[in-house]
Amino acid sequence: VDPLDPLRAILPEGAVSTHPGEVAARTRDWWALAMLREARGEILDRPVAVVFPQTTEEVSSVLVWAQETGTPVVPRGGGSGVSGGAQAHRRSVVLDLSEMRDVLAIDTESQAVEVQAGIRGDRLEAALEERGLTLGHYPQSLALSSVGGWIASGSAGQASAGHGVIEDLVLGLAAVLADGRIVRLRAVPRSAAGPDLRRLFVGSEGTLGVITEATLSASRPPGAVRWVAAAPAGFVEGIAVVREAMQQELRPLVVRLYDGADAALTFGEIGHAGGPVLVAGFAEPRDADASEARRLAASMGAGQRSEEYGMHWWGHRFDAVDVYRRIMGRDRSLGSGVVVDTMEVAALWGRLPELHAAVGAALRSQAEAVGCHLSHPYRSGASLFFTFLVRGADDRAAGDAYLRCWQRAARACHGAGGTVTHHHGVGLLKAPFMEDELGRPGLEALRAVKSALDPAGILNPGKLVRGGG
């Protein structure tokens, strides 16, 4: 007898697939190490089946079955995560939410949109655009990733300076607990009714429950963007300009500060001559803020640059995904023995120069082509996004070097008071660093919460908190 028959019996026809192609396509997300392993011919652990639920209630049925049978469940949105959070296990079923993609309601008066969590970002934007709205959440993976994935991984969009990060947008949600109970948290702008359970699911990576629906706060589309571009003397000088702008409470839509290496990659096409570049976009009617930012940069010694820098970035802002797919995917344009990855960290302004230096040095000790940009500024601090390339004699050596590189960089990050992930989540990649991140009592508290909500440990085991649950 097929152990999946009871699962098939409680779901609509065709909701459970064991088709080899469908299963193989859901063994991993875009974690660089998994892609490297696959590229060198390793067969990644395959789930026993892929389940395609269409409703919250069907997700509940799947989890009841999974808990009864002790089957690990790996929830999956767009599969574009880069930390291994959606990597499958040999004994698991993958809960693929991509068919839960309906817009359930748009309340234009409240500018609130209620969706099924599997909806992809571009589809959501299209639905909002018809109603004169935007979510304003634009990760590079917009056309690949899902609302549920954004919430589960703690996503931040490129326009976070103007629109906020994902937790700023979540008004309400539905999540299914490990035993199948459905938690529905009403959509309200803010509440003091205890710890915010909505927030407990942000960043939970499928380990505490499966997010199946969400109500999000939308915006009116920003006006035309005025770009300010400047060339600070150095990256640290550029940090100071961004800090001052944020602490003066200017309201950019987007801020990007590139170090020389990253600027060369990003702006080489338009003839950038070298050195750091700062671009900031201000949506109308924030013209006064744009002028003040320009004045500020000049007063702090940064030479003015053409608005073309900003427009060039804006025009190519989703390109990196294609580049990444090309260099890490099937065609492996960089050849074997090479792995490319990114690391996004964050700290208070006072620690940011040290964070930049320490993580940069740790990465350069193990990797090449280390570039960095600051892309999510706050009043209190900012994130730094590093890209790096690790090379080994062969793929296996490159993989080992890659893990060493991450270990060193994570240690350096924590030593400089940073968090080891600003918006790419934890997954498998950063789970080993969570004890340093939260301290042992903090990690134990998170594990206790995990065990309380998922005592059988069926929800995405091994992710986020190793050994928990």
Place this chain on the structure above:
Amino acid sequence: VDPLDPLRAILPEGAVSTHPGEVAARTRDWWALAMLREARGEILDRPVAVVFPQTTEEVSSVLVWAQETGTPVVPRGGGSGVSGGAQAHRRSVVLDLSEMRDVLAIDTESQAVEVQAGIRGDRLEAALEERGLTLGHYPQSLALSSVGGWIASGSAGQASAGHGVIEDLVLGLAAVLADGRIVRLRAVPRSAAGPDLRRLFVGSEGTLGVITEATLSASRPPGAVRWVAAAPAGFVEGIAVVREAMQQELRPLVVRLYDGADAALTFGEIGHAGGPVLVAGFAEPRDADASEARRLAASMGAGQRSEEYGMHWWGHRFDAVDVYRRIMGRDRSLGSGVVVDTMEVAALWGRLPELHAAVGAALRSQAEAVGCHLSHPYRSGASLFFTFLVRGADDRAAGDAYLRCWQRAARACHGAGGTVTHHHGVGLLKAPFMEDELGRPGLEALRAVKSALDPAGILNPGKLVRGGG
């Protein structure tokens, strides 16, 4: 042998008090029903002792002792909560954090201030002012309440429109778990390292851990405030003006929309002739936003009023605390058989007119002098703050009517899609409404988290989640 001797032995001389006056002063917070009971001569449950720790480590020692002895612990900040969250139990010790009032560090570059959680708001503001900063968190209780109390109760200051609510300001914190373990969460602007444990303690009301230190995000002091005042035709018309302003992303520091009853109380002194009043303050350099708000109100049919309305509110913004103290405290200026309270709810804009009508009707069915103002606007919705007066033949009858009044109003609030508390927390008063607030699975999830972190149930039992832990 005195069972408190082991506790005395592990703390500095004088840290444990059983002085009748000190104990009696810590039986309750400012919950109206407790004040009414006390006023009618009822002896409220007294704790066995008050403990005054000075460090996080001492709090840890107290909790280790409490867990070993099964002693309930009631953490207490300024004691100015209005929901009974700090009410003592007969067998409890009160953990009074008022001696943990040091500013530990001010990082002016990051505009981050690290404090012990017992520091009072006015003292913190004074320390920040010396460094050219402000927290911008101004609850009416500023001179009474503490940072730890703000975090534990989910506080919102009067200038939340400009400065955000308390969770927007918390960068890092230290909390002691029930078994004495100290969780130290690093101060960072944002992280995707799992569910935000910092956020788990916001609104936790001492039930998940004792918040002992916090790092908060400060601002530069706002410039001179320009006031816009208008008289919308009705409260619902006024709601529409505020909604439009927030959805246009204007940036007020403060917004207050009063219905006729509340406006008469608030602006009678300056000759207000009746009807709703809208005031909004914009700090320099947001003059363009002020002008746009004025234009917007006029275009939506609201008559312009003098800036004096705004200045008058600003000048008296902390007075209500004194009024409340007078009418509910020892002198009971309204006489016996009377209880005055406030209820602050919130909903999305699309539900706000219904929320206003439904909660207003429920309160008027049981109470007199029902007034309402909108005071915390967001892009997606806002809070409504009701004041009401319940009268009974005597204090006992008034108390019974008061609880009926809350039950009806809470039901009406939930029926209109609202949350039953925007910033006054849950405590004892609203714990019975938490099942309707979160749904049964949501409440059970919260109880499971509570039980996981406090298996012996010593932390502020009975508050927030009745029957949990």
